[in-house]
Amino acid sequence: MCRCLQDLCREEQISELSSLLDLGGQSFETFRLDYYDRTLWPDFRRSPRENMELVLTNCRSYAEFFDPATPRNLFLNGTPGLGKTFLSACIARVVSEKGFSVVYDTAPTIFSRFETKKFARDGEEARQADRDTRRYLRCDLLILDDLGSEFTTPFVQATLYELINTRLVERKHTVINSNLNLATIRQRYTPQVASRLEGEYLSLPFFGQDIRLLKKGRV
Numbered sequence: 001m002c003r004c005l006q007d008l009c010r011e012e013q014i015s016e017l018s019s020l021l022d023l024g025g026q027s028f029e030t031f032r033l034d035y036y037d038r039t040l041w042p043d044f045r046r047s048p049r050e051n052m053e054l055v056l057t058n059c060r061s062y063a064e065f066f067d068p069a070t071p072r073n074l075f076l077n078g079t080p081g082l083g084k085t086f087l088s089a090c091i092a093r094v095v096s097e098k099g100f101s102v103v104y105d106t107a108p109t110i111f112s113r114f115e116t117k118k119f120a121r122d123g124e125e126a127r128q129a130d131r132d133t134r135r136y137l138r139c140d141l142l143i144l145d146d147l148g149s150e151f152t153t154p155f156v157q158a159t160l161y162e163l164i165n166t167r168l169v170e171r172k173h174t175v176i177n178s179n180l181n182l183a184t185i186r187q188r189y190t191p192q193v194a195s196r197l198e199g200e201y202l203s204l205p206f207f208g209q210d211i212r213l214l215k216k217g218r219v
Contacts, residue, residue, distance in 0.1 A: 035208075036051070091143065107148070
């Protein structure tokens with residue numbers, strides 16, 4: 001594509017992401033570390049503040065040095081309200097502004113589109129679902145948000161494996177957010193899914209107090 005068309009595609013993509021994410025207020029520069037306590041958590045052998053400094057560094061490096069030729073994957077996991085979606089939005093923003101194709105969607109929506117593609121009777125609906133699923137499989141960066149919030153069925157288990165494995169084979173970058181840890185992933189989905197996350201993804205745990213509740217207390 002010519003430079004003008006590339007710029008137009010980038011603008012359209014950022015506009016689409018902005019409809020899902022607060023890209024105006026979500027950036028690495030506005031991420032607040034002061035919400036994370038400095039008290040040591042024995043189970044993790046460090047404090048939430050120390051942990052988030054490491055997580056922030058990894059996420060920022062991932063976005064700023066994004067290179068399709070050297071695929072890397074992240075698994076952000078921890079209880080709700082600790083910044084997983086915020087940092088995912090920061091990654092999406094930086095990578096998208098570099099001109100790479102980024103798709104950000106929730107697990108329930110993604111699995112729903114694969115289901116529609118397989119079972120839809122209406123021609124146009126099936127064609128649109130096919131276009132959506134091809135984007136999930138082929139984009140430079142897929143951010144799958146809130147894995148575990150969907151109703152898990154054998155179809156979902158098979159689809160998740162297909163999505164993860166296909167993108168690994170095609171050497172595409174993927175970021176997965178979940179409230180589930182790897183042990184729970186293994187139980188809820190399949191050992192094959194857990195094995196690929198353990199072997200091919202950098203796992204970044206989130207722990208600490210719920211930031212949403214802390215913000216309410218400060219208001």
